[in-house]
Amino acid sequence: MKTAEKTAERRQAVRESRSLVIEHKLYKRNGIEVNGAWRSSITENMSLVGILFNSDIPYHMEDILEARVKMSGLDIFRGYGRVVRVDEDKSKDIARIAIAFLDEKSKYLKPAE
Numbered sequence: 210m211k212t213a214e215k216t217a218e219r220r221q222a223v224r225e226s227r228s229l230v231i232e233h234k235l236y237k238r239n240g241i242e243v244n245g246a247w248r249s250s251i252t253e254n255m256s257l258v259g260i261l262f263n264s265d266i267p268y269h270m271e272d273i274l275e276a277r278v279k280m281s282g283l284d285i286f287r288g289y290g291r292v293v294r295v296d297e298d299k300s301k302d303i304a305r306i307a308i309a310f311l312d313e314k315s316k317y318l319k320p321a322e
Contacts, residue, residue, distance in 0.1 A: 228252060229278050231251065231260065231262050232278075232279070233274050233275065248264065250262045259293070260278065260310075261306070265302060265304075274289065289313075290311055
């Protein structure tokens with residue numbers, strides 16, 4: 210039998226299932242600015258620390274994305290996130306991408322030296 214301690218939630222914040230439009234693009238890969246093309250997807254869930262969404266682009270772990278989440282045509286989030294999870298489903302040509310929000314002072318956003 211599993212104990213409550215072993216099955217306790219390990220996430221930093223509670224996630225809410227939300228299907229909203231997210232526009233995303235690659236901003237940095239391996240510390241180098243890329244400034245990719247904008248893509249549109251649908252969010253799967255959101256929390257105070259990040260977003261999980263489906264993408265036809267299989268981003269890489271540690272990629273930095275620029276993202277905009279929209280509700281009723283208005284941006285409810287606009288900022289950057291670091292890819293912390295990539296689950297590819299090759300049969301559907303889709304990937305589930307999780308990003309952790311980045312503070313504007315994050316080391317990941319600073320120019321490469």
